[in-house]
Amino acid sequence: MIGLVIEAPTTGSLPGIFAVAAEDDAAGLYNQAQQKFTNREAAGGLAALQQMLALTPNNADALALQAIWSEQLDDTGTRDAALSRLAQVDSAKAQTARNVIDGVNFAAAIVPSTQPVPADSSMAIVILGFGLLDDGSMRPELVSRLSTGLLQANTVPDIPIVVTGGNPKRGISEGAAMQKWLLDQGVPESRILVEDKAPSTVGNAQNSTALLQQRGISKVVLVTSPNHIRRAAADFAGAGTKVVGTVTTDTDLAASLTPYTREQQAGIRLEATRAAAFPVTKTAEQVVEAAPELPTPDAVNAAPTPGSKETTTETVPESSPGLLDDLIATGSLR
Numbered sequence: 001m002i003g004l005v006i007e008a009p010t011t012g013s014l015p016g017i018f019a020v021a022a023e024d025d026a027a028g029l030y031n032q033a034q035q036k037f038t039n040r041e042a043a044g045g046l047a048a049l050q051q052m053l054a055l056t057p058n059n060a061d062a063l064a065l066q067a068i069w070s071e072q073l074d075d076t077g078t079r080d081a082a083l084s085r086l087a088q089v090d091s092a093k094a095q096t097a098r099n100v101i102d103g104v105n106f107a108a109a110i111v112p113s114t115q116p117v118p119a120d121s122s123m124a125i126v127i128l129g130f131g132l133l134d135d136g137s138m139r140p141e142l143v144s145r146l147s148t149g150l151l152q153a154n155t156v157p158d159i160p161i162v163v164t165g166g167n168p169k170r171g172i173s174e175g176a177a178m179q180k181w182l183l184d185q186g187v188p189e190s191r192i193l194v195e196d197k198a199p200s201t202v203g204n205a206q207n208s209t210a211l212l213q214q215r216g217i218s219k220v221v222l223v224t225s226p227n228h229i230r231r232a233a234a235d236f237a238g239a240g241t242k243v244v245g246t247v248t249t250d251t252d253l254a255a256s257l258t259p260y261t262r263e264q265q266a267g268i269r270l271e272a273t274r275a276a277a278f279p280v281t282k283t284a285e286q287v288v289e290a291a292p293e294l295p296t297p298d299a300v301n302a303a304p305t306p307g308s309k310e311t312t313t314e315t316v317p318e319s320s321p322g323l324l325d326d327l328i329a330t331g332s333l334r
Contacts, residue, residue, distance in 0.1 A: 023055075023056070023285070023287050024284045025052075026055045026056045026284070026287040027286065029048045029049070030052050030059075030061070030282045031282060032045075033062075033065065034065075034280055037065070037270055037273070040266045042072045046066060046070060049062050049065060049069075050066070053066065056287050057085075058085075060089050061278050061279060063086040064096065064278060066078065066079075067080075067097045068100050068101055068104075068272075068273060069269070070082065071101045071105075072262065074262070083098065099238065099240060099276070100237060100272045102237065103233065103234050103242075103243070103272060104234050104265055104269045106233060106237065106243065107233035107243070107268055108234075108268070109259050111257055112226035112229050112256050112257065113246070113247065113248065114249065116151055117152070119155065119159065119221050119245065121156070121159055122217070123159060124215075124220050125152055125159065125160070125161045126220045126222050126236070126241075127146060127162070127164070127178060127223045127224070128222070128224040128228065128232055129145075129166075129178060130165070130225075132169040134169055134170070135169065135170060136172035138178075141249065142174070142177075142178070144250075146181050146182065148247055149247070150182065150185060150187070158191065159191075160191060160192075160193050160212075161187065161193070162192075162194075162208050163179055163192060163193070164196075164198060164204040164207065165195070166197045166199045168196075173197075174196070175194045175195055176196055193212075195208050201235050201271070202235050202239075202274050202275045204235070205232070205236045205238065206275060206277070208220075208236070208239075208241070209236070209240050212241060213240075218241060219241070220236065221244065221246065222236060222245070223246070223248070224248060225251050226248045226249065226250075226253050226255070227252060229256075230268055231267070231268050231271060233246060234268035234269070234271060234272040235271055235274075237272060237275075238273060238274070238275030239275045239276065240276075
């Protein structure tokens with residue numbers, strides 16, 4: 001760390017140039033962290049977040065990502081400290097972070113099975129789509145997912161069935177084709193909820209969650225293929241829906257029976273953060289403190305008396321060259 005002496009009117013806040021430069025640097029560090037996580041470099045991403053949080057200690061997204069990716073490295077101390085801080089800053093985002101952490105742990109441990117699971121009237125069944133053929137007809141794997149979902153649905157009559165998938169072919173979406181198949185099998189139309197806009201599993205999770213929340217439903221049994229179930233379960237957890245059971249087709253079942261290692265979890269952890277809608281990048285304006293009234297964890301200087309003028313020492317991370325250059329260029333540093 002480099003000790004910098006800053007002389008400025010002490011009006012109860014840092015000089016404007018310091019604040020603006022800090023926000024610029026914090027945004028860059030956030031973006032660097034997200035790029036590291038995308039590249040599966042959890043340690044590097046966490047190092048960038050730590051530097052960012054030295055500048056903006058109350059940034060909720062940074063605290064949430066710090067908790068989520070500390071779990072990837074089994075760093076429970078940093079995880080718990082970040083969650084504790086985040087609960088003070090933004091309790092809703094703290095719950096989202098916990099959802100991602102718990103959801104990824106659950107998803108990684110899934111052993112795919114074709115057998116229906118216990119369910120009750122407080123839940124729903126979600127059947128995930130699969131790309132249609134060019135003529136709008138369903139591929140065999142999508143029919144298998146629907147058949148498996150119908151077996152599950154028959155164990156608990158009347159609970160909602162969500163069919164989800166966009167990507168239309170010849171004007172037919174996956175969701176619409178799935179709905180028609182279920183109707184042809186005698187499932188009442190009133191029981192089927194159609195999500196037909198999402199082009200990806202992340203979108204499936206987000207849009208299906210919105211549909212279910214309108215009905216007060218937050219728990220589901222998820223139906224898809226064995227090689228897709230862990231990623232899908234993590235995405236739904238990130239979006240805010242708890243997966244309480246899973247059923248899969250038998251397609252290449254044996255190849256997917258081994259639970260994910262910690263290294264393999266990085267991919268579904270990343271996607272779960274996307275489903276949770278944590279920004280991939282931020283601008284300087286977007287890193288402004290969400291709760292500036294909270295004390296910083298490592299505050300070293302007491303607030304000066306308004307209207308006075310004194311020399312204070314501020315600590316600037318060595319990794320913030322933009323801030324250092326700005327202070328020198330403006331003459332604020334001597």
